[in-house]
Amino acid sequence: MKVFLTILALAVASASAYESVVHPKDLSKVAKIEGRITNGYPAEEGKAPYTVGLGFSGGWWCGGSIISNEWVLTAEHCIGGDAVTVYFGATWRTNAQFTHWVGSGNFITHGSADIALIRIPHVDFWHMVNKVELPSYNDRYNDYNEWWAVACGWGGTYDGSPLPDYLQCVDLQIIHNSECASYYGTGTVGDNIICVRVVDGKGTCGGDSGGPLVTHDGSKLVGVTNWVSGAGCQAGHPAGFQRVTYHLDWIRDHTGIAYY
Incomplete structure (x- = not known):
């Protein structure tokens, strides 16, 4: 019994070491409807x-x-x-x-x-x-590791900013799930998740929930915006998307x- 309790304690301690995540939609609101791409760039018409x-x-x-x-x-x-x-x-x-x-x-x-x-x-x-086209069945096992992709949405350029109504886009690099799981654990980062690096505060946030992640190469929809680090959109920690090939x-x- 003591051995079991020790193992359980270690498991709990290990689980608690991982970061929490939050749905961008549920982040604290500002005066206007919340939704943002952080540190992206304005999208030209038709982008x-x-x-x-x-x-x-x-x-x-x-x-x-x-x-x-x-x-x-x-x-x-x-x-x-x-x-x-x-x-x-x-x-x-x-x-x-x-x-x-x-x-x-x-x-x-x-x-x-x-x-x-x-x-x-x-x-x-x-x-x-x-x-936007979905990946083909021939690509269903492509993990897209290190591929570049673009996410677009309406929103502010930093944590807590009001919503500028102009469409913003940001270029992001897809990472291996093991790198993402080192932050959040495999309970959060399963096979159905695809993650991107957040570098220099560039990422998804706020009402970007549900929005697209589209590859530069081939313009395929590979992700649906799901969550960001509970530490904030600009904390520099990976952001997670539903992996479209899984679905x-x-x-x-x-x-x-x-x-x-």
Whole structure:
């Protein structure tokens, strides 16, 4: 019994050594709707036409990615309320090319992973509003280690800043899950997670929840913004995303979208 208790104590001590994480949506709010890319750069018109803003009826803001004429991919922790207003083709957040109101009957949550789908009215594509492709099934085992990717969203440039309404993007490097797990533990960083380095305070934060992580090479959607370090967005610790390749079957089963 003493041996068991010693092992248990060591396990608890080891677990407590890992950092906590927080959903960007749940960070403390400032006077305006919170949501930010920290230390990124303003996006020119049409840079990320697949990025949408999601204004939920409960009053919070998230991001999402257009993956077809009728579907948006986002984070499950964003989903809630009776409806969402989807902002399409916005560079200035409140000046979208157009918006659609979508009732909660069109929300599909995963249940065991922080990823969700929203069925949208059919939208036509052009240079300001377009889809992003998912990885193909041939790439389902690609871990994308050390690949560069871009994340985009609306928000401030530092912890605690108010929301500047202009779309921001930031270039981030994907890291091996073992490096990420050294901060947060394997209980947080499972096979369904993909992480990026946060260098010089550059990363995701606030209402960037649910937004896209898209590779520079090939422009494939590989991540859905999930969490940042509980120490803050600019603490220099990795940020986590749902790994899209892990969910290709789930996405296909609900939407019919797949790349072979």
